[in-house]
Structures are given as structure tokens and as C-alpha cells.
Amino acid sequence: MDPTKKAIQDYYPPELSHCYGCGRLNQDGLQIKSSWLNRDQKVSIAYFTPRPEHTAIPGFVYGGLLASLIDCHGTGTAAMAAYQAENRSWDSLPPNRFVTAALNTTFLLPTPIILDSNKPAEIKLIGEVNEIKIRNNRVYKVIVQIKLLSEIDYFEKTRVSGEVIAVQMPDTFSGSN
Amino acid sequence: MDPTKKAIQDYYPPELSHCYGCGRLNQDGLQIKSSWLNRDQKVSIAYFTPRPEHTAIPGFVYGGLLASLIDCHGTGTAAMAAYQAENRSWDSLPPNRFVTAALNTTFLLPTPIILDSNKPAEIKLIGEVNEIKIRNNRVYKVIVQIKLLSEIDYFEKTRVSGEVIAVQMPDTFSGSN
Numbered sequence A, B: 001m002d003p004t005k006k007a008i009q010d011y012y013p014p015e016l017s018h019c020y021g022c023g024r025l026n027q028d029g030l031q032i033k034s035s036w037l038n039r040d041q042k043v044s045i046a047y048f049t050p051r052p053e054h055t056a057i058p059g060f061v062y063g064g065l066l067a068s069l070i071d072c073h074g075t076g077t078a079a080m081a082a083y084q085a086e087n088r089s090w091d092s093l094p095p096n097r098f099v100t101a102a103l104n105t106t107f108l109l110p111t112p113i114i115l116d117s118n119k120p121a122e123i124k125l126i127g128e129v130n131e132i133k134i135r136n137n138r139v140y141k142v143i144v145q146i147k148l149l150s151e152i153d154y155f156e157k158t159r160v161s162g163e164v165i166a167v168q169m170p171d172t173f174s175g176s177n
Helices: A063-085 B061-087
Strands: A043-048 A098-107 A112-116 A121-134 A137-149 A160-168 B042-047 B099-107 B115-116 B123-135 B139-148 B160-168
Touching: A043 A063, A043 B042, A063 A098, A063 A121, A063 A137, A063 A160, A063 B061, A063 B099, A098 B061, A121 B099, B042 B061, B061 B139, B061 B160
Parallel strands: none
Antiparallel strands: A043 A121, A098 A160, A098 B099, A121 A137, A137 A160, B042 B123, B099 B160, B123 B139, B139 B160
């Protein structure tokens, strides 16, 4: 199996796949997909194509969307890192499904919506795990650093940097609905 | 004029009113409205009704939306505080229109989507200005603390706390499109 060909969100259990940001079963949502960049499994990657309505100031993507992408790519990266640390496959049980305890974002440069000729400017997210906490052979906390880049400069400059402190889904999220 | 009856976003110039989070001209957006809570003009307030698709784990609002609400209520509060500090009315020129330099959010408790009988659980945002920086009689930076509360417990407990570091819109946002 080539790990770069899979998205972790495709392995979330159905009842946990309704997130607006990354749930494959949320038809109205953003449906972002996080995977490992390559076989090293050290850097995670996700892409997103902004839509015209995702405006801030005309021409640029609004910060809330960028924060949402960082959030979901962060929890996705945390899940991938947890399976890796536990030496388990993504379809093994119990599932690793992380939620965000804290999300810190710094907006360094505006992120354009349009590349040229009305073609959207694709967004790329790069994730790296900074810290991973294990108790009783289970990962319970992962800190992920994310860089958000734009196609406008061939993904050169970091436009938004983010830190996601992700924790295993607590019992207060019943999952029932 | 009763300041609690006005929303600052209704005074943004049309070309700066397309933000997905708070632009009155973005038909697909969230259209949040920030105003002063009362005549003291010390605390800002905004409400938002989450939609079914704004799911995280079923039953709860996804973090990206909550971050978006904090972001836009933060920049709105910054604009109100700037007019106040400059002793100017909201329709005077030049406009105060802030963008986010940094957004830091801490998720303390899950935020429910549904109150009961499929009635949505309204979200309330409370903002307070922590710091305001003035140069040449113009406010250029405002730091706003935000608390996000839910109707589920009569807006008692803080579910998400946020800090928005807002700066006057820089020239890199051309505003043309």
C-alpha cells in the first residue's frame, strides 16, 4: 500500500464523518483530504480549491476558511501520526479520531482566491508533528504545525501558519444523534 | 441614536462587505452582525444560529465555524473600538476596516447544534477590547478577547475563548477585483 494514495478522512467511521471541514459524508462541507506527502510519513499534505463565496476583502480568502482548513488538516494529521505511533493500520480498532483543544493561527500574507483568468488559486497545507503524547500505548495528544501556501507563487511563501493541539475525542462527544 | 441597535458590518463600505463571515453582501455567507451590548460601549455582542451542516461530531458545531465567528466578531469589535477611540461616527471617513493578524482559539467545551425538538441552539459571542494602539490619531491595532456561549445552558459557560489581534487593512489588500 502506498500511504500517499490514501486520505485519513476516508477511514473515519461513518458516524464520525459528518464534519463540515473534512467529513466525506457532509455534502455541504469542504471535504478536505489529508494524506502523507511521501513514504517517509513525516509530512502531511492537503489541498483545497477556494470557492468565489469564500471572500474576505475582494480577491482574497477569508480567514475563517483558512483557520478551518488548518483545523481539520491538523486533526487529520494527528490521527495519522497516532496510527503510526501505535504501529496500527488506519482501519484497525479503536479508531483514532481527534478533536481540537486549541487552534492558533497567524496570518502572514493575504491568500488569493483567483490565480488568473478566473481559475481558482489552489491552497496547499503542509503538516508536521511537533509533539506526541502516549499513555497506556494510546496516543492521547498531538501537536501539529501547519503551513498554508498558495498556487499564486507556486506554493513558495507561507501565508498562514497554524498550530493545532489535537486530543482524542473525549466522552463528552457522545457521537449519538 | 442607540448604539445597541446598529451593527458595525452594516457600515462597512460596499466593496469591503463581501466577507464570507460578516459581509452583508455575501449571500452565501454567515452574515454575522456585531454591535455594542449597551450604551456603555464596552462590551460587544453578536449572535449566530448554527445550521445542520455545521456539524463536527454529530450534535456539535465544528471548530472552524466557531473560529470564523470569533474572527469576524473580533474584527468587527476592533472597528467599533477604533471609531470610539477616534471619537468618530461609523459613517465617517476614512473607514475603519480591520483584518486579522492572529487568531487564537481554545475549545473548552463542545458547542451543541440543537437545543431541543430540532430547534437550533443559538450561539452568543461577547467581545472585550484588551489593547488598542494609536499612531497619528488613527487606531492601527486592536486586541479583542472573545467568549463564545451557547443557548444550551442559557449562555452560562464559555465554550470557546478566543483572542483576535486585528490590524487596519494593509495596502496589500488592494480592494480591487
